Amino acid sequence: MSEAVNQNNVAITLPDGTVRHFVTGVTAGEVAADIGPGLAKAALAARIDDKLVDLSTRIEFNAAVSIVTVKDDEALELLRHDAAHVLAEAAKELWPDIQVTIGPVIENGFYYDFGRADPFTPNDLVNMEQRMREIVSRDEEITREVWNREYAIEFFTSIGEQYKAEIVRDLPESEVITIYKQGEFVDLCRGPHLPSTGKLGSNFKLMKIAGAYWRGESRNEMLQRVYGTAWATEKELKQYLHRLDEAERRDHRRLGREMDLFHIQEEATGSVFWHVKGWTLYRVIESYMRRRLEGASYVEVRTPQLFDRVLWEKSGHWEKFCEHMFTSESEERVLALKPMNCPGHVQIFRQGLKSYRDLPLRMAEFGCCHRNEPSGALHGLMRVRAFVQDDAHIFCTEDQVNQETAEFCELLMSIYRDFGFTDVIVKFCDRPEMRAGDDVVWDRAERSLKDALDQTGLDYVANPGEGAFYGPKLDFVLRDAIGRDWQCGTWQVDFVLPERLDASYVGADGVKRRPVMLHRAILGSFERFIGILIEHYAGRFPVWLAPIQAVVATITNESDSYALRVNEALQEAGLRSEIDLRNETINYKVREHTYAKIPMILVVGAREAEQGTVSLRWLGGKKQEVLALDQAVANLSDAAAVPA
RNA sequence: GCCGCCGUAGCUCAGGGGUAGAGCACACCCUUGGUAAGGGUGGGGUCGAGUGUUCAAUUCACUCCGGCGGCACCA
Numbered sequence: 058m059s060e061a062v063n064q065n066n067v068a069i070t071l072p073d074g075t076v077r078h079f080v081t082g083v084t085a086g087e088v089a090a091d092i093g094p095g096l097a098k099a100a101l102a103a104r105i106d107d108k109l110v111d112l113s114t115r116i117e118f119n120a121a122v123s124i125v126t127v128k129d130d131e132a133l134e135l136l137r138h139d140a141a142h143v144l145a146e147a148a149k150e151l152w153p154d155i156q157v158t159i160g161p162v163i164e165n166g167f168y169y170d171f172g173r174a175d176p177f178t179p180n181d182l183v184n185m186e187q188r189m190r191e192i193v194s195r196d197e198e199i200t201r202e203v204w205n206r207e208y209a210i211e212f213f214t215s216i217g218e219q220y221k222a223e224i225v226r227d228l229p230e231s232e233v234i235t236i237y238k239q240g241e242f243v244d245l246c247r248g249p250h251l252p253s254t255g256k257l258g259s260n261f262k263l264m265k266i267a268g269a270y271w272r273g274e275s276r277n278e279m280l281q282r283v284y285g286t287a288w289a290t291e292k293e294l295k296q297y298l299h300r301l302d303e304a305e306r307r308d309h310r311r312l313g314r315e316m317d318l319f320h321i322q323e324e325a326t327g328s329v330f331w332h333v334k335g336w337t338l339y340r341v342i343e344s345y346m347r348r349r350l351e352g353a354s355y356v357e358v359r360t361p362q363l364f365d366r367v368l369w370e371k372s373g374h375w376e377k378f379c380e381h382m383f384t385s386e387s388e389e390r391v392l393a394l395k396p397m398n399c400p401g402h403v404q405i406f407r408q409g410l411k412s413y414r415d416l417p418l419r420m421a422e423f424g425c426c427h428r429n430e431p432s433g434a435l436h437g438l439m440r441v442r443a444f445v446q447d448d449a450h451i452f453c454t455e456d457q458v459n460q461e462t463a464e465f466c467e468l469l470m471s472i473y474r475d476f477g478f479t480d481v482i483v484k485f486c487d488r489p490e491m492r493a494g495d496d497v498v499w500d501r502a503e504r505s506l507k508d509a510l511d512q513t514g515l516d517y518v519a520n521p522g523e524g525a526f527y528g529p530k531l532d533f534v535l536r537d538a539i540g541r542d543w544q545c546g547t548w549q550v551d552f553v554l555p556e557r558l559d560a561s562y563v564g565a566d567g568v569k570r571r572p573v574m575l576h577r578a579i580l581g582s583f584e585r586f587i588g589i590l591i592e593h594y595a596g597r598f599p600v601w602l603a604p605i606q607a608v609v610a611t612i613t614n615e616s617d618s619y620a621l622r623v624n625e626a627l628q629e630a631g632l633r634s635e636i637d638l639r640n641e642t643i644n645y646k647v648r649e650h651t652y653a654k655i656p657m658i659l660v661v662g663a664r665e666a667e668q669g670t671v672s673l674r675w676l677g678g679k680k681q682e683v684l685a686l687d688q689a690v691a692n693l694s695d696a697a698a699v700p701a
Numbered sequence: 702g703c704c705g706c707c708g709u710a711g712c713u714c715a716g717g718g719g720u721a722g723a724g725c726a727c728a729c730c731c732u733u734g735g736u737a738a739g740g741g742u743g744g745g746g747u748c749g750a751g752u753g754u755u756c757a758a759u760u761c762a763c764u765c766c767g768g769c770g771g772c773a774c775c776a
Contacts (some may be wrong), residue, residue, distance in 0.1 A: 079774050152727070178705090178706095179706080266704090266705065267704070267772065269703095273772080274773080279704050280704090281704080282772080284770070304759065322767090325766090326768095372776095381774085390710055428776085430774080430776060431702050431703095432767090433702060433773080434774060435768095436702090526776065578775095612733080614732040615733075641734090642732095642738080643734070644737060645737085645738055645739085646736090647736045647737055648739085650737095651736095658736080665733085672736075679736085679737095
């Protein structure tokens with residue numbers, strides 16, 4: 058390239074800082090080719106002054122340019138976006154009268170929604186994927202055009218693409234309407250795209266078919282969605298598929314059955330039958346939580362299951378959620394099973410005069426709530442119709458919100474740590490569109506919560522419009538062992554409910570005032586939290602949580618009486634142990650209790666009986682250690698200690 | 702609730718217009734074996750429920766219930 062600089066040249070700064078000069082209007086692809094043939098081949102897109110663009114983009118001004126290859130993070134997004142387009146092209150080829158709609162990139166892949174009278178069959182999925190691979194091997198050039206709005210609408214209408222025409226019609230006037238073509242396929246798209254379909258490669262797979270509402274609105278017609286996954290390398294694709302297998306292996310519904318923790322049956326859909334072992338786990342968690350709450354100066358109460366609907370009308374829940382409440386009738390009154398504890402707690406607060414000296418009043422309840430969730434939403438323990446939260450409401454003054462928020466965050470983090478979760482995301486959720494209370498109150502509530510959060514020093518992300526209908530909130534999201542997020546904890550500021558249910562206290566000046574109500578939970582529902590724990594630990598619970606902590610297994614029946622003594626010693630030390638005296642080989646017993654994920658197996662035979670020892674084997678370990686009985690009991694007790 | 706798929710033994714699954722099979726589990730017998738399956742015998746099913754077609758339905762059709770995957774919802 059010439060060093061001369063004139064107005065027909067552009068100076069292009071490369072990522073390493075070198076500057077090259079090109080004729081004005083050079084394409085990003087040509088720049089890549091000038092740098093080297095290897096890069097030209099690998100080039101997928103370009104970044105011009107930080108804007109991601111097609112390789113065909115002409116460069117008219119001096120700019121910083123970098124060439125995007127498969128090694129760059131954004132390449133994956135391009136790849137997935139192109140996969141969606143290739144899928145749409147394949148579907149159009151297979152069924153010419155199918156309508157294309159949208160096909161965005163999502164976590165781990167992409168989807169495409171089609172308008173079609175008949176739903177897809179699993180075989181269609183196979184055919185579409187096959188056709189996609191053909192389109193990739195055709196290596197069709199992908200080209201971009203800018204169209205006039207009216208023309209675009211006319212065009213899409215003329216080829217029967219009503220959805221596309223609607224999308225164009227609804228685009229803001231300022232939007233440039235860009236069209237991408239590959240082979241015979243013409244699509245409205247913002248871009249950018251890869252230079253040709255061949256660049257997609259072969260590391261993609263169509264995963265499943267599903268229904269999805271047009272524009273995500275349940276009143277709209279249902280489209281046919283195809284989900285796919287796409288990766289830069291075969292290795293990453295395989296790893297992803299392996300992760301899916303791993304998630305399936307951990308599925309709490311499967312482990313719940315295999316480990317005999319709980320079941321759910323037709324006659325009580327959405328409600329849990331806790332079996333002995335599952336209920337043991339539940340009780341361990343519950344008593345742990347009771348202790349932590351006591352330590353944080355909470356008091357515990359119990360409020361009724363059934364309330365007259367007038368209470369729910371007063372609280373505002375009836376108006377918004379009556380569809381999701383279970384109701385019953387008695388003596389001409391409509392009663393509703395409580396979907397939450399807060400109105401009940403206000404009733405207790407209202408008994409007798411409360412003084413500012415009583416605040417903050419931290420009122421906890423492990424109360425069973427019922428919500429009539431839509432049938433399609435039910436999912437094992439994760440979404441049920443009857444559940445118990447580690448629920449509490451803090452009645453306090455506005456001035457106390459700061460301190461309460463700080464203390465709550467500390468308690469929550471400490472509890473999560475005890476359960477083995479250290480990666481926690483905090484979300485700040487502000488006013489939703491549908492809400493109670495006027496904007497002045499919301500301004501105050503949001504400001505007060507934000508100030509308090511800032512003072513905790515925790516990192517957080519904004520989650521606009523996602524607050525509760527009565528106030529802003531913080532959501533606490535756990536990341537589990539395989540990288541999935543679960544929203545569990547919540548902290549909600551509420552100026553509305555105390556007003557509606559007329560809660561008040563007497564201030565230092567003798568004047569009646571409204572308390573602020575803070576709704577809060579750490580685990581969320583016990584049911585769901587246990588589901589999360591099962592999946593997080595893949596059923597291999599830490600010893601303190603394991604329903605059965607130890608099994609004493611004999612080698613021959615000769616040692617039965619000694620084994621009974623060992624088991625007794627364990628139980629006396631407060632361990633949850635079982636004994637296996639069956640007439641089976643030790644191999645069989647070890648295998649079975651290992652599959653049952655028992656943390657420790659104590660094998661006893663003639664030798665141990667004679668010497669007063671046990672042969673101890675830990676879950677996941679292959680070695681055994683022979684210890685004196687009292688030493689073993691001491692070790693196991695330590696291992697089983699509930700976090701302090 | 703909406704779209705699709707599925708429902709056979711306790712579990713995982715095979716089968717298919719003429720009232721059912723495997724492995725594991727379970728019970729009994731033999732075996733008393735030192736750290737991931739010792740051997741034998743046996744019991745167990747209104748094939749999710751209902752209606753229809755048929756000489757005959759677990760099998761085909763329809764309806765309902767439930768499960769699964771999404772969508773929508775989630776105080």
